[in-house]
Amino acid sequence: MAFSSEFNFSRALITGGAGFIGSHIADVLVRAGRQVRVIDNLASGSLDNLAHLGDRVDFIHGDIRDADLLLRAARGCEVIFHEAAVVSVTRTVAAPVETAAVNDMGTLQVLDTARKAGVRRVVLASSSAVYGDDPVMPKREEMRPKPMSPYAVQKLTNEHYARLYHELYGIETVCLRYFNVYGPRQDPSSPYSGVISIFMTRAFTGEPPVVYGDGEQCRDFVFVEDVARANLLAGVAPDISGGVFNVGTGTAMTVNDLWLSIARRAGIDAAPVYAPSRPGDIRESLSSIDRAEAELGFRPAYDFERGIDITMAWYRDRAERKST
Numbered sequence: 001m002a003f004s005s006e007f008n009f010s011r012a013l014i015t016g017g018a019g020f021i022g023s024h025i026a027d028v029l030v031r032a033g034r035q036v037r038v039i040d041n042l043a044s045g046s047l048d049n050l051a052h053l054g055d056r057v058d059f060i061h062g063d064i065r066d067a068d069l070l071l072r073a074a075r076g077c078e079v080i081f082h083e084a085a086v087v088s089v090t091r092t093v094a095a096p097v098e099t100a101a102v103n104d105m106g107t108l109q110v111l112d113t114a115r116k117a118g119v120r121r122v123v124l125a126s127s128s129a130v131y132g133d134d135p136v137m138p139k140r141e142e143m144r145p146k147p148m149s150p151y152a153v154q155k156l157t158n159e160h161y162a163r164l165y166h167e168l169y170g171i172e173t174v175c176l177r178y179f180n181v182y183g184p185r186q187d188p189s190s191p192y193s194g195v196i197s198i199f200m201t202r203a204f205t206g207e208p209p210v211v212y213g214d215g216e217q218c219r220d221f222v223f224v225e226d227v228a229r230a231n232l233l234a235g236v237a238p239d240i241s242g243g244v245f246n247v248g249t250g251t252a253m254t255v256n257d258l259w260l261s262i263a264r265r266a267g268i269d270a271a272p273v274y275a276p277s278r279p280g281d282i283r284e285s286l287s288s289i290d291r292a293e294a295e296l297g298f299r300p301a302y303d304f305e306r307g308i309d310i311t312m313a314w315y316r317d318r319a320e321r322k323s324t
């Protein structure tokens with residue numbers, strides 16, 4: 001189904017909008033003059049992430065699996081940005097059933113709510129994890145997925161449901177395969193947190209980081225504001241329904257080099273402690289963003305140096321606030 005190039009929206013719902021990525025999407029949408037509603041159960045998100053937006057965000061505290069609440073939240077919205085999820089690969093390995101309840105059933109609930117509430121488009125957070133360990137680089141959307149963790153299976157299942165909801169019910173669905181997202185507000189407090197948030201925190205406490213495996217595994221680290229902007233583009237781009245898009249930078253870095261770069265900026269000299277690789281961990285990850293560029297008009301605005309400097313300033317500030 002094609003839709004007109006005039007497509008736009010005035011009100012959107014962000015599931016998981018108090019979380020790391022969701023709250024940056026809220027920022028971008030508010031700046032773009034859209035009405036923003038957020039539903040979040042605050043399991044991993046925090047109201048602190050939205051405090052600066054004040055009453056420009058309509059916040060609903062609740063779980064996406066609460067069908068009645070979600071339906072109320074979705075009414076009157078033309079687009080849903082679906083970010084609510086358990087985002088840790090390792091946690092899904094430890095708890096495949098419990099995490100599927102959120103990542104699979106929760107997403108199905110969001111799609112079905114969109115259908116019932118007459119929401120026109122749903123933009124879903126998928127993951128580069130769906131590519132698995134295929135050694136071919138860079139990862140292109142047409143490559144055959146090879147999920148290696150429950151997390152990757154859950155995200156791939158989301159993509160299939162999204163396509164089906166497009167084909168069966170005419171909902172305009174768009175899946176964004178995020179690569180490794182980093183930036184301000186990423187919560188470093190659990191062992192399952194994103195590597196950059198953990199390394200930043202270690203750099204300010206002076207503790208050596210733990211590197212799993214030999215540290216030569218690499219990741220395509222993409223700055224969160226670019227990811228938020230990709231979402232806005234996916235919310236308005238014409239003729240992309242049923243589509244899947246990589247959101248990365250097209251460059252990659254090893255975990256060892258990542259620590260060196262952060263330690264140098266923090267002015268510390270601490271060698272990492274090496275530990276066995278984590279189960280389900282992918283060796284290499286690098287995106288091709290050709291499709292997102294061609295069809296969404298997406299180009300990252302932040303290179304690694306600029307993104308990491310902004311992120312570092314945020315964690316430095318946080319560390320200083322904690323110590324006073």
Ligand code: UD1
Pocket residue numbers: 087088089090126127128129178179180181192193194195196198199209210211212213217219255278281282285
């Ligand atoms: C991350 C995301 C996931 C996303 C995927 C896309 C998080 C928590 N996970 O998974 O949601 O879908 O990217 O590619 O943001 N590492 C260390 N030391 C640490 C922590 C991690 O060496 O203290 C290593 C890991 O073993 C891994 C790499 O750093 O090799 C990245 O780990 P992590 O940030 O957890 O991300 P992914 O597992 O790639």
